[in-house]
Amino acid sequence: MKKLLSFITVFTLLLTSCTGEQGPPGFDGYDGQDGLDGVNFVGQSFERTIHFTSANNYQESIEIPIDVALEETDMVLVYHLRGQLDGFDIWKSLPETIYINSTEQFQYNFEHNYDFVTIFIESHPTFDFNLLLDDERFDQTFRIVVLPVDFVNSSNLDVNNYDDVMQYIQ
Secondary structure, eight states: OOHHHHHHHHHHHTTTTTOSOOOOOOOOOOOOOOGGGOOOOOEEEEEEEEEHHHHHTTEEEOOOOOSSSOOOOOOEEEEEEEEEEEEEEEEESSSSSEEEESSSSEEEEEESSEEEEEEEEEEOOOGGGGGHHHEEESSSSEEEEEHHHHHHHHHHOOOOOHHHTTTTBB
16 A cells, blocks of 8 residues: 555656746856866965074064065964974974973064064063073074965965965965
8 A cells, every 4th residue: 555655646746747938047146266276376485584682672573575465464474494304394383482491481473564574582571581592592594474365264274284385385
């Protein structure tokens, strides 16, 4: 009985399907941008080696080069060269905390506006900058990376992973 009822139900649906004139066409949509597979965007980067001293208040302002096309909405990232391993550079994203001993620490950090990136050392107000080694103050190399924010927001890019970011840099 169940088989007969199922057969009649399917047969009834097939016979009562709608036919007739096609309705009016819908509105055309706006042309959009292709997805990430079709987009070639260019991230840009440049490097600077700086010194942190009491004379410059342990900070350095770096002007963004004129040949780096920077938009108001672009994301600016800074990476610190920490050394080499097997011939490859090791980069660490800022802010980066350095522990001097069990009670003292400082950070390499940055801020930026439209024209400049300022990289600085910061810590608590009573921090003794004399604790810093020369290797922590002099000849510090930083890579400044500019990425279109639309791309960063539309992808799974981990901006803290230097190798992932550098895949999209010209």
